[in-house]
Amino acid sequence: MPNLKWLLSGILTAGLLLASNPVVAVPEIQHWRTANGVPVYFIAARELPMVDAQILFDAGSARDGERPGLAMLTNSSLEEGAGDWSADVIADRLERVGARLGTSSRRDSAVVSLRSLTEPRYLQPAVDTVARLLKEPTFAPEALNRVRQQMLTALQGRAQSPGAIAQDAFYQALYVSHPYGSPPHGTAASLNAITRDEVRDFHRRHYTVANVVVAIVGDLDRSGAEQLADALVGGLPEGETIPPPPPVPALTASQTLRIPHPASQSHLLIGQVGISRADPDYHVLYLGNHILGGGGLVSILAQEIREQRGLAYSAYSAFSPMRQAGPFLMNLQTRNDQVDTALEVAQTTLRAFTTDGPEVQVLEEARQNITGGFALNLAGNRNLANYLGVIAFYGLPLDYLENFIGVMNGMTLEQVRTAWQRHVQPERLVTVIVGGEPVPLAAPTQPDS
């Protein structure tokens, strides 16, 4: 029964699909620069006495150079000591006021985030602490070694995970010697080689006014948010803007990698170089991908792989736009003896979608899902802060949220189809398969068939 004929069956659909898009009250984004020049993005959310702040540095693994893992080691070591405070003191200062500190490091960005109650007696100590670890981390040798050991253990964890192995191989095949090919979590050889001076130097060059933006969502007025931003980054040195990573060369040929692993299931990643966050086709490809494999169980890929054939638990596709072109990929996992079938279905699905584009009804329903669900994405401070962080880091326009529904509503089927054909070449893909040889299985019992 479940297939892609979008039957408008039964009374349940009547009226509902005709419902117009709700008017979404998009919160206002305020934007200014601190006295020392740091761009700040702020949304006031006055209902709960709490605030989320993200400090985003242009200091991700694309800046690793010859030392994969350097950006992450630096980011993870910030909270291990600052000024004359040890890691114990830092943790204690934050947690005794109920504050939560987060650090994360990806390919483009290195982020420090703070969630705190807004009453000054809680907020103030938390902010002072974060400001200090941004500005004067000590990177004590002992602390660095500890974080290094933790990262080495995490690397071992990746080596036992077929999904992680597939991901690393995929990025490596896609980006070769481009900075995005450098694994954010590093390599064992590199992690062991990184010196304290290299970490200090990385911090000195990247954790600066010229390379940071701040996003704040919470129970503050404008002047409260200004004070918060000043307190967080007011002490950072000026620094120099670092040029963006170079453009990513397109794939020249298809490539298939099979990596053995003693797993009962094989992990498949199929894809190519996608788009940058600034690409004018961002929205139209977002819509197209939502239909192909980004929209959950109703997407074409999930229907073909999971709903119709029972080949996998998870099957999806995604664009991951970055400062430069991020990947487009399809991902699924299936029992080892079904790999060829699943691969064939995924390839065929992508080819058909690229050639034919979506059906009208499917496009309309995906559009309804995206626009009708926009209010959901903006509900809650955490969701808003994540949106705001992206807007801030990539310098998207301040009316980005306001215009989102209008842009989605303005796109035609033909635009989706031609944009897809411009960007996706199903005959030129990187395919990575990590898993075991098909082992002789007892035939799966199907007592009811």
Next chain:
Amino acid sequence: MSSSRILIALLWLALAPATFAAPPVHEFTLDNGLKILVREDRRAPVVVAQIWYKVGSSYEPSGLTGISHLLEHMMFKGTPDVPGGEFSRLIAANGGNHNAFTGRDFTAYFQTLEKDRLELSFRLEADRMRHLLLDPEEVAKEKQVVAEERRLTTDDRPQALTREQFHAAAYVTSPYRNPIIGWMQDIENTTPEDLRRWYQQWYAPNNATLVVVGDIDPEQVRDLAEKHYGPLQTSDLNPPRPAAEISQLGERRIVVKTPAEVPYVMLGYKVPTLKSGDEEWEPYALAVLDGVLDGGNSARLSRHLIRGSQVAASVGAGYNLTSRLEELFVLAGNPAPGRSSAELEQALRAEVARLREDLVDPDELARVVAQVVAADVYQQDSLFYQGMRLGILETVGLGWNRLDDYVARIQAVTPEQVREVARKYLIDDRLTVATLEPLPLDGSRPAAPDAGVDHHAIR
């Protein structure tokens, strides 16, 4: 040192009044027994509806493990009025998102929608509460999907596999010994008829709680619920037979050998919960003890084992006081490179021994309380999570209003009480230890272990 102690104690006092009251909960019950809980949260024009059934893996008899979870998957496969796939399609086309989750003590379904579309959720959920089709072909296909889910989330993940074996070893008679997703052979052998019986027994208004959180008027929720859920028939409920865990008579140990790189060790002590215990203060004291060990980067496990002795690369503790049955207080971690699982186990046992011997410092308690007070505010940022807390408490039989005094109960815990629960429960005779021993990842399969020891040899 003593002056900073005083300062911290003052901070503790200062923190106490910070509790920020959550909006009230409105409670109704329909004639057919469906309980409805509504919390208004007007921050965004959005509403979350969750329907919670009192059934989960801890209700399952031997041979039918995983049936609650498999049924959860089948709930998306259609009714006479809403054919397979339509449910997801309708929610998506109305801008919503939806999913479901199965636990040991509950099965829950949810939709998040723009506030004016709440009725769609009620219409669809009420329909599939009593009218599910269980087409044999769809069942066969979905069993394959669940088998893939099991491979993805357990079989090919060394730590998850260890955790599964750990629970199977720690419990003898408690149904918490079985995995939520079920043993592979049970997934394979479950029939459509098994599913039909399970469905008819447990999916009924008198075994469910509807939780709605969002930009919505409670009276409107009541009216809509009456309209859609009101006509549904009740079911004769046969509560699962009591399956209390028998007394443990000494320490248990298991080893799990599987291809892996990172060693892992788990310790679990049998402890009471709010529902399963006799002394009401004990679970709160155990929750505080959990915070002393693992309440953030300043807590003892990070401070002593990751930083101090550096025996652990990662380490944590966990305790769930809202479980329906007797629980495990778990400590687990990966040894640091060059250190062994045995060393990490000894370090964890030493931390537990210290809790039995010494009173925790007032400033440690103050920090735990500060985090609980702050978390109580942070949790109100998520509609979904607010609903989840209400739904769990109601479904395990504690009642949602346990939320009201949670912070006060945590604040009331004394250092003496923390030591008392440590002395009573965190003792060797209540302990199970599981150690993951990595086998080489050379692409070849290990020799099959002795039959009957490792169910994965069955594959």
